[in-house]
Amino acid sequence: MNYYSTNRQSPIVGFKEASIKGQAPDKGLYFPETLPQLDKEFIRGIENYSNEEIAFRVITPYVGKEIPEEKLFRIVSETVNFPIPLVPISESISSLELFHGPTLAFKDIGARFMSRCLGYFLKDNSKKVTVLVATSGDTGGAVANGFYEVEGVEVVILYPSGKVSPVQEKQLTTLGKNIHALEVEGTFDDCQQLVKAAFMDAELNRQLFLTSANSINVARWLPQQFYYFFAYKQWLRNSPSDDKGPVISVPSGNFGNICAGILAMQTGLPVKHFIAACNANDIVSEYLETQNLQPRQAVPTLSNAMDVGNPSNFVRILEIFNHRFPELKNILSSATITDTETIATISEVHQQYNYLLDPHGAVGYLALQRYLAGQPGQKGIVLETAHPVKFPEAVENCTGQPVEIPTAVQSIMKKEKKSIIIKTDFGQFKDYLLK
Numbered sequence: 001m002n003y004y005s006t007n008r009q010s011p012i013v014g015f016k017e018a019s020i021k022g023q024a025p026d027k028g029l030y031f032p033e034t035l036p037q038l039d040k041e042f043i044r045g046i047e048n049y050s051n052e053e054i055a056f057r058v059i060t061p062y063v064g065k066e067i068p069e070e071k072l073f074r075i076v077s078e079t080v081n082f083p084i085p086l087v088p089i090s091e092s093i094s095s096l097e098l099f100h101g102p103t104l105a106f107k108d109i110g111a112r113f114m115s116r117c118l119g120y121f122l123k124d125n126s127k128k129v130t131v132l133v134a135t136s137g138d139t140g141g142a143v144a145n146g147f148y149e150v151e152g153v154e155v156v157i158l159y160p161s162g163k164v165s166p167v168q169e170k171q172l173t174t175l176g177k178n179i180h181a182l183e184v185e186g187t188f189d190d191c192q193q194l195v196k197a198a199f200m201d202a203e204l205n206r207q208l209f210l211t212s213a214n215s216i217n218v219a220r221w222l223p224q225q226f227y228y229f230f231a232y233k234q235w236l237r238n239s240p241s242d243d244k245g246p247v248i249s250v251p252s253g254n255f256g257n258i259c260a261g262i263l264a265m266q267t268g269l270p271v272k273h274f275i276a277a278c279n280a281n282d283i284v285s286e287y288l289e290t291q292n293l294q295p296r297q298a299v300p301t302l303s304n305a306m307d308v309g310n311p312s313n314f315v316r317i318l319e320i321f322n323h324r325f326p327e328l329k330n331i332l333s334s335a336t337i338t339d340t341e342t343i344a345t346i347s348e349v350h351q352q353y354n355y356l357l358d359p360h361g362a363v364g365y366l367a368l369q370r371y372l373a374g375q376p377g378q379k380g381i382v383l384e385t386a387h388p389v390k391f392p393e394a395v396e397n398c399t400g401q402p403v404e405i406p407t408a409v410q411s412i413m414k415k416e417k418k419s420i421i422i423k424t425d426f427g428q429f430k431d432y433l434l435k
């Protein structure tokens with residue numbers, strides 16, 4: 001498979017180069033030249049395949065021969081080696097729980113796949129690769145965990161001091177070895193500025209091989225299709241007669257996740273409709289009404305992993321539809337959910353169904369409930385993107401009960417935090433990277 005840049009000013013590249021580069025030189029996003037079509041027999045018989053086999057089938061056309069089959073199968077097996085259950089909440093809504101991976105958020109899938117691909121591509125590199133990531137919480141943990149002990153790769157994570165949740169902070173700061181946490185005395189935007197400045201710095205780029213692990217990388221984006229297929233497999237089990245597929249609601253920030261779902265649909269996965277569930281940062285909702293995409297400064301909300309004012313992956317959704325607005329509108333709707341509504345939804349769903357949503361899942365749930373109210377007889381799936389324990393304050397305030405800490409994180413909560421505190425000063429960051 002070849003990839004072109006959405007800005008169309010960069011050379012075509014293969015999967016390897018696209019995943020090492022991350023972003024195209026013209027600052028566009030890499031996009032596959034053709035959309036592979038999945039075998040209809042495979043989709044009809046999807047219940048007969050293991051998750052590993054499904055993932056392997058889905059990703060193979062995108063990787064081509066750049067990773068040998070056996071190795072690629074091992075990579076996808078390690079990527080999806082935890083449960084991704086579809087759990088019924090109400091009569092019409094089920095939750096696809098994407099939070100059973102090592103860092104309790106859906107980003108584990110993309111990060112695990114990407115880190116293993118890069119590890120493979122860079123194994124014979126003489127120069128070590130330094131992955132720089134700025135995080136507001138979830139990305140850093142997933143990337144740190146994914147790259148942990150990957151040979152030839154050092155990971156430097158910048159996070160805003162005091163602005164990530166306790167579980168998130170432990171996930172960033174307790175691994176050690178090739179994972180380094182910098183605690184920045186500033187905001188997430190400051191962290192991002194420092195990373196951007198590093199990529200622009202000539203001296204740093206001479207001395208180090210810098211790359212990023214953010215969500216625009218094709219090796220993080222494409223594997224996110226996997227769990228849409230896993231969802232359908234389980235959906236058929238519960239609704240065998242409904243092979244038109246579910247309505248799917250995706251809590252969205254940078255739109256990488258939902259864009260992967262739409263890609264899966266365009267290549268043959270049955271889905272009735274997609275809902276982009278947004279918090280107050282709702283420029284896509286505005287776009288769907290006005291056809292005008294107007295980036296804004298992000299405002300902070302309870303579902304903070306979705307606080308994005310300029311969703312970088314949206315251009316890929318436009319690309320999937322060849323920028324044809326009516327076709328896009330047929331498949332995609334959006335909803336804007338306030339913090340007040342998010343809190344009320346967590347409480348109600350907990351009381352009514354004894355199911356605990358996190359703030360991101362709650363945004364998705366309410367958006368789906370509203371949509372289904374106008375579509376009698378239809379049923380849907382909400383992607384529950386994070387475990388509620390990652391956002392304990394919001395959740396405990398709603399339910400009045402402490403969130404149970406899953407065993408997977410009990411042990412890291414006891415580990416010692418190791419971070420280096422830095423100011424928002426680029427000189428200090430650069431000195432750190434050079435030594």
Ligand SMILES: *Cc1c(COP(=O)(O)O)cnc(C)c1O
Nearest residue numbers: 138253254255256257305385386
């Ligand atoms: C990153 C994240 C999102 C947003 O996903 P996008 O792919 O950026 O739209 C939603 N929920 C959680 C918990 C996240 O960590």
